Every structure is written in C-alpha cells, then in structure tokens.
Amino acid sequence: MLDVGHGPDGRxxxxxxxxxxAHPANAGRLCAKGATSVDLLSAPGRLATAKVRRERGTAPxxxxxxxxxxxxxRRLRSIVDTHGPDAVAVYVSGQMTLEAQYLANKLVxxxxxxxxxxxxxxxxxxxxxxxxxxxxxxxxxPGSYDDFDHADxxxxxxxxxxxxxxxLFLRLRDRLKAGAKLIVVDPRRTATADQAxxxxxxxxxxxxxxxxxxxxxxxxxxHLDHDFIxxxxxxxxxxxxxxxxxxxxxxxxxxxxxxxxxxxAADLIGSAADWTSCWTMGLNQSTHGTWNTNAxxxxxxxxxxxxxxxxxxxxxxxxxxxxxGREMGYMGPGLPGQRSVLVxxxxxxxEDVWGLPAGTLRTDVGKGTVEMFSRMAEGHIKAxxxxxxxxxxxxxxxxxxxxxxxxxxxxxxxxxxxxxxxxAYADVILPAATWSETDGIMVNSERTLTRVRPAVDPPGQALxxxxxxxxxxxxxxxxxxxxxxxxxxRGRSSRSTRPTRRRWPSPTATGSRSxxxxxxxxxxxxxxxx
Numbered sequence: 001m002l003d004v005g006h007g008p009d010g011r012x013x014x015x016x017x018x019x020x021x022a023h024p025a026n027a028g029r030l031c032a033k034g035a036t037s038v039d040l041l042s043a044p045g046r047l048a049t050a051k052v053r054r055e056r057g058t059a060p061x062x063x064x065x066x067x068x069x070x071x072x073x074r075r076l077r078s079i080v081d082t083h084g085p086d087a088v089a090v091y092v093s094g095q096m097t098l099e100a101q102y103l104a105n106k107l108v109x110x111x112x113x114x115x116x117x118x119x120x121x122x123x124x125x126x127x128x129x130x131x132x133x134x135x136x137x138x139x140x141x142p143g144s145y146d147d148f149d150h151a152d153x154x155x156x157x158x159x160x161x162x163x164x165x166x167x168l169f170l171r172l173r174d175r176l177k178a179g180a181k182l183i184v185v186d187p188r189r190t191a192t193a194d195q196a197x198x199x200x201x202x203x204x205x206x207x208x209x210x211x212x213x214x215x216x217x218x219x220x221x222x223h224l225d226h227d228f229i230x231x232x233x234x235x236x237x238x239x240x241x242x243x244x245x246x247x248x249x250x251x252x253x254x255x256x257x258x259x260x261x262x263x264x265a266a267d268l269i270g271s272a273a274d275w276t277s278c279w280t281m282g283l284n285q286s287t288h289g290t291w292n293t294n295a296x297x298x299x300x301x302x303x304x305x306x307x308x309x310x311x312x313x314x315x316x317x318x319x320x321x322x323x324x325g326r327e328m329g330y331m332g333p334g335l336p337g338q339r340s341v342l343v344x345x346x347x348x349x350x351e352d353v354w355g356l357p358a359g360t361l362r363t364d365v366g367k368g369t370v371e372m373f374s375r376m377a378e379g380h381i382k383a384x385x386x387x388x389x390x391x392x393x394x395x396x397x398x399x400x401x402x403x404x405x406x407x408x409x410x411x412x413x414x415x416x417x418x419x420x421x422x423x424a425y426a427d428v429i430l431p432a433a434t435w436s437e438t439d440g441i442m443v444n445s446e447r448t449l450t451r452v453r454p455a456v457d458p459p460g461q462a463l464x465x466x467x468x469x470x471x472x473x474x475x476x477x478x479x480x481x482x483x484x485x486x487x488x489x490r491g492r493s494s495r496s497t498r499p500t501r502r503r504w505p506s507p508t509a510t511g512s513r514s515x516x517x518x519x520x521x522x523x524x525x526x527x528x529x530x
Contacts, residue, residue: 001015001017001018001019001020001261002016002017002436002455002489003016003017003018004016004455004456005458006275009477011456011457012455012457013456014037014041014042014436014454014455015038015044016038016178016458017030017035017037017038018488019034020142022405023450024145024146024448025145025167025444025448025450026167029167029170030167031166031167032166032377033319035396036204037344037436038119039223039309040289040434041434041436041456042418042446045416045417045418045419046416046417046418046459046462047415047416047417047429047430047431047432047448047460047462048431048459048460048461048462049062049064049065049431049460049461050062050063050064050065050067050068050088050429050430050431050461051063051068051418051426051480052067052068052071052427052428052429053426053427053428056406056427060426060429064461065430065431065461065462065463068111068430069430069468069471069472069475070473070475071428072385072412072428072475073472073473073474073475073476074384074475075383075410075427075428076088076112076383076410076412076472076476077476078400079382079409079410080112080113080381080426081431083097083382084342084498085112085113085114085481086114086380086381087249087380087381087382088108088112088114088116088381088382088383088384088385089114089116089117089118089372089376089381089382089383089384089385090104090107090108090116090117090118090385090386091117091118091119091120091372091385091386091387091389091391092117092118092119092120092325092330092386092387092388092389092402093119093120093121093319093325093387093388093389094102094119094120094121094125094318094319094320094321094322094323094325095319095321095388095389095435096156096316096319096321096325096387096388096465096466097321097324097435097438097440097441097442097452097464097465097466098245098321098324098327098328098440098441098443098447099440099441099466100387100388100440100447100464100465100466100469101324101325101328101330102328102336103323103331103466103469103470103473104387104469105116105117105328105329105334105335105336106336106354106481106482106512107469107472107473107478107482108426109335109341109362110350110351110354110356110360110361110479110481111473111476111478111481112360112476113192113360113371114362115332115333115341115362115364115365115366116366116372116381117330117331118228118331118332118366118368118372119325119330119331119369119389120319120369120389120394120395121319121322121325121326121330122331122332122368122369122390123315123332123369123394123395123396124280124281124285124317124318124319125174125284125285125315125318125322125326125333126283126284126289126368127283127285127286127290127292127293127421128279128283128284128289128290128293128315129326130290130293131289131290131291131292131293131294131296131297132293132297132315133296134290134294135293135297135298135301135471136297136502137415138338138467139326139327139337139338140304140323140326140447141312141313141314141315141325141445141446141447142307142312142313143306143307143311143312143313143314143451144446144447144448144478145168145171145274145445145446146309147274147276147309147310147311147312147314148171148172148175148276149174149175149310150175150178150274150309150310150311151175151272151274151275151310151311152179152180152273152274152275152310153180153181153182153183153268153272153274153275153276154172154175154176154181154182154275154276154277154278154412155176155183155185155265155269155275155276155277155299156172156182156184156185156196156277156278156279156281157184157185157186157207157277157278157279157283157296158185158186158187158207158279158280158281158282158283158284159186159192159278159279159280159281159282159316160186160190160191160192161190161192161316162190162191162192162194162195162276163190163191164280164316164318165278165280165316168278172278172387172449173195176195176265181198181268182195182197182198182199183196183197183198183199183200183265183268183269183274184196184199184200185200185202185210185282186200186201186202186282187201187202187203187204187447188201189201197268198261198264198268200255200257200261200262200265201256201257201482202255202256202257203255203256204263205286206254206255206256206407207282207286207292207295208291208295208443209246209250209251209254210251210252210254210255210257210262210286211243211292211295211296211298212214212242212243212246212476213247213248213250213251213255213262213296213297213298213304214262214265214266214269215239215246215295216243216244216246216247216251217244217246217248217263217266217267217270217379218266218269218270218299218302218303219239219240219243219263221266221267221270223266223267223269223270223271223303224302224303225303225304225305228247228301228303228305229301229302229304232301232448233301234304235349239298239302248263254338269299269303270303272303272305273310274305274308274309274310274311275303275305275310275311276310276311276312276313276314277290277296277312277313277334278304278314278315278316279296279313279315279316280315280317280318281318283296283427284315291393293313293315296313297313298311300312314445315445316445316447317444317445320435320442320444321441321442323443323444323445323447324441324442324443324449327443330354331368331369332365332366332368333363333365335347335350336350337500341361341362341363341365342363342365347356347361347363352511354481355480355481367393369391370395370396370397373391373395373397373400373401373404374404376401376404376405376407376408377400377403377404377407378407379402382406382409382410382489383408383409383410383411383412384404384405384410384411384412385412385424386411386412386413386414386426387414387465387469388414388415388432388433388450388465390415390420390421390422391422392405392420392421392422392424392433393420393421393422398459400416402425405422405425405426407426408470410427410428411425411426411427411428412426412427412428412429412430412432413425413426413428413429413430414429414432414435414465414468415429415431415432416431416432416433416462417428422502430463430468431460431461431462431463432459432462432463432464432465432468433454433458433462433464433465435452436454436455436456437455437456437457437462438452438454438458438464438465438466439451439452439453439454439464440452440464444475469482470482470483
C-alpha cells in the first residue's frame with residue numbers, strides 16, 4: 001500500500017510503502033524492493049516529454065509526445081511499406097501491464113503482419129513455459145502459494161529463494177518450522193542451501209540426469225501412484241526402459257552427488273504425502289531447459305503429487321507480469337489465451353476477435369530474442385521498438401545487441417527514464433508511466449490477478465505503455481481496432497478483480513468461482529516426457 005501526499009509543487013507523491021496484510025500473495029510482508037520502492041518512484045531522470053535524435057551520435061532533443069507518436073508511426077509505416085512487415089520487430093517485457101502486452105501482440109501479429117515480437121521472458125521463463133505446454137498442455141503452474149502451507153517436502157532446484165524470492169521463502173520456512181523437509185539442488189552453497197535438510201551440490205549442467213535418476217529410484221522404491229498414472233497420464237509404458245539408463249551409480253558419477261544422498265532425496269520425495277518443487281533460472285537457462293521442466297513434472301506425475309493441496313510443480317517468475325505476458329502470447333507463436341499461430345483453430349478464433357480477414361495471421365515464427373538481434377545486426381530487420389526493458393544491459397552477447405541497434409534504420413525506446421544503456425541508441429524515446437502511475441492488471445507466479453491503480457500522476461507528458469501503443473497503432477492507420485475496449489478475457493475483467501482474489505483461467509459471471517488450491521479440479525491427462 002502506498003501512502004500518498006503532496007510535494008512542494010502540489011503534485012501527488014508517494015511518501016511510504018507498506019505491505020497489505022490482506023493480500024494473498026505476501027500477507028503484508030515486503031522484500032527489499034517493495035520496502036524501498038519509494039526511492040525508485042522518486043528517482044531523478046524521469047522522462048517528462050518525448051525525445052528525438054535527428055542524427056545518430058548527437059544528443060536527443062525534447063519533442064512533444066503527440067509529435068513523437070506521429071513520427072514513430074510514420075517511420076514504422078514507411079519501413080513496412082518499403083521493406084515489408086518482417087523489417088519491423090518489437091521487444092517487450094514482463095513488467096508491462098496485461099493490457100499493454102495484449103495490444104503490442106495484437107499490433108505486431110495482427111496489423112503490422114509479422115510474428116517478430118519477442119520478450120525479455122525469452123531470457124528466463126520461456127523454457128519453463130514450453131515444458132508446461134509439452135507435459136501438461138498449457139503454460140501455467142497448476143498450484144498456488146497456498147500449497148506452501150500444506151507441503152511436507154520442498155524440492156528447490158536451480159533457485160536461490162532466500163535471496164531472490166525472499167517473501168515466498170519466508171512462507172516456506174514457516175512450513176519447515178512445522179516439520180516439513182527441504183531439499184536444495186545447486187552448484188553453490190547459497191543462503192537457501194544453508195536452510196536445507198538435504199543439500200545436493202550438483203555439477204553444473206547435469207540437472208536432467210539428476211531428475212531422471214530420482215525418478216528411476218522412485219520407481220525402484222515402489223513409490224509410484226499407479227492409479228493417478230492410469231487415470232491422468234499417457235505414455236508411461238515407455239518410461240521404465242528410458243529410466244534404465246539412469247541407475248544411481250551412473251547418476252552419482254554424472255552429477256557429482258553421492259549415491260547415498262540421491263537415495264535419501266528419492267525416498268523423501270517418494271514417501272511424502274505432499275511435495276512441491278520450485279525452480280527458476282538454474283533450470284531454465286540451459287540448452288535443455290525445456291527438458292529439465294519436463295523431467296521435474298514427470299516426478300510429480302509419477303507420484304500423483306499435482307493438482308491437490310501441497311503438491312505441484314511451481315516455477316518462480318522474476319518479473320511482476322511475466323506470467324501475464326505468457327498468457328498474452330507475447331513471444332514466438334503465442335496468441336492471447338494460451339493460443340498459437342501454429343494451430344488453425346486458434347488463428348481463426350483470433351482473426352475473428354480482432355476483425356481480421358481469414359488467413360491474415362502467419363505461421364512462420366522466429367527462433368527467439370538472440371536470433372532477432374542477430375538478424376537486425378545483419379540488416380534484415382530495419383526497425384525495432386523496445387518497450388519497458390533494457391536489452392543492451394540484459395541480453396547476452398551485448399556487442400551483438402549494440403551492433404543491431406546501430407544497424408537498424410529506426411529505433412524506438414519506450415521507457416520511464418531518459419538515460420539507460422538502450423535509450424542511448426534510440427532515435428525516438430517515448431515517455432512511459434511507471435506502475436504507480438497507470439491502471440491495469442498484473443499476474444503473478446501463481447496466476448493471481450492484481451489490479452494496479454494510479455496512485456500518483458506521471459511527470460509531464462508521460463503516458464501508460466498501453467496508451468502509447470494504441471496511439472501509435474492508430475496513427476499507423478489501425479484506429480478502428482485500437483480505440484475500443486473489450487469486457488473480459490477468459491472469464492475475467494478489470495471489474496472482477498476489485499473485490500476478490502482471482503486467478504486465470506477464471507469462470508464467467510454465470511460459472512463457479514476460480515478454485516483455490518484446496519478445492520482444485522482434477523488434473524487433465526498429461527504426458528510424461530523422456
């Protein structure tokens with residue numbers, strides 16, 4: 001909660017940030033970022049107007065935001081007309097509201113006519129999302145934070161929760177005090193590992209062998225849930241032969257973990273009434289990150305520890321709306337609502353909703369963020385619009401990103417701050433509002449929707465991301481599709497988030513409520529993936 005007052009100039013200003021004890025995500029606990037958010041909200045260097053760079057290498061000059069929007073639309077339109085839609089790319093982030101993510105994806109795929117929209121989630125959660133889809137059919141954790149209050153065993157792998165997700169880790173520690181056990185897998189002895197009942201100090205890059213080896217031991221120990229496997233999975237008959245390649249001795253040799261510790265971990269997981277797994281970049285940022293997620297989910301499917309209180313695979317996102325962005329399909333083949341341009345029915349549905357002629361949406365997709373910037377550096381992509389992220393600072397192979405932005409004919413950076421590593425290469429800088437100055441929806445790791453409302457006014461001419469996107473789209477000639485609002489998506493609306501806790505997918509007004517973990521529905525049929 002923000003304590004809002006008025007500054008010397010009469011403008012509203014945030015004086016203090018405190019936790020909301022009634023909020024289900026944190027029960028009022030704040031991490032360092034939340035507790036010090038006032039410092040960021042009052043930080044100097046905010047953009048109060050747009051800026052334009054008439055010549056590369058010169059300092060940008062102030063420009064009225066209306067003129068900057070017109071200039072941005074004109075340049076993008078010209079490049080599309082001259083070089084085709086694939087000459088334009090848009091790079092977005094998990095820090096935008098759901099509405100901004102939706103509009104960016106709609107503009108790029110539906111109206112510019114290219115699938116070249118990527119997100120900084122490609123650097124972190126994309127492999128987890130792909131793993132969920134391959135194993136469970138949809139991208140989203142099947143559990144919730146409430147499961148932490150019921151788990152008997154926690155498997156934390158590739159994540160240092162104590163430092164990176166401290167509020168959720170405090171909730172985990174509360175459960176440890178009640179007798180739950182913690183297994184931590186990490187190459188380093190972290191603050192999280194220091195709290196573990198069993199620390200598995202793994203050799204980097206061998207997580208897949210570990211997870212398959214644990215499943216082999218669970219099978220050998222007779223800890224399978226045969227009824228669950230028969231009712232809710234497909235393909236299990238192929239697993240025993242596959243797992244035969246992961247005997248404990250070989251897994252110990254591959255991973256560097258003593259065989260006795262492997263056996264203890266498998267016994268803790270297999271004998272637990274309910275167990276929850278948590279992971280993040282240590283599993284995701286890998287050449288086989290998707291398979292890591294598949295293998296972890298296999299452990300849950302084999303033990304039936306999913307879709308019930310205290311049990312389930314729970315990926316930890318690192319941005320406030322990365323989960324929402326994945327729902328909006330803001331990278332690769334994604335379309336809103338867990339749909340894909342690769343599925344004919346999904347394309348037809350989206351074209352109908354967006355008012356597009358049949359066959360408008362394309363099926364050719366790129367290979368991700370790294371390839372996008374490489375193609376830009378090679379001259380294939382002529383324009384790049386970067387929204388609410390800083391790729392020069394965050395994308396690997398920084399030199400390639402810089403070469404890409406220098407090679408592009410036109411670069412737009414949309415940011416709240418004037419001077420970042422990326423705005424230094426922008427021809428136009430659009431002034432964006434921060435989260436405390438806008439209205440919209442954020443979706444957290446457990447799929448809970450939180451309504452964000454403006455507490456203070458943005459400086460000068462700064463606007464919310466969604467408004468800037470809609471106005472550029474309108475100036476490009478797509479006004480009819482970007483000047484109207486829709487009531488809800490997948491059963492939820494802005495109004496529905498006000499009085500109660502809501503998760504997606506949510507029921508419609510005529511349906512039942514969105515179930516919390518304690519009365520979660522039965523699992524759909526899922527596929528163990530070897």
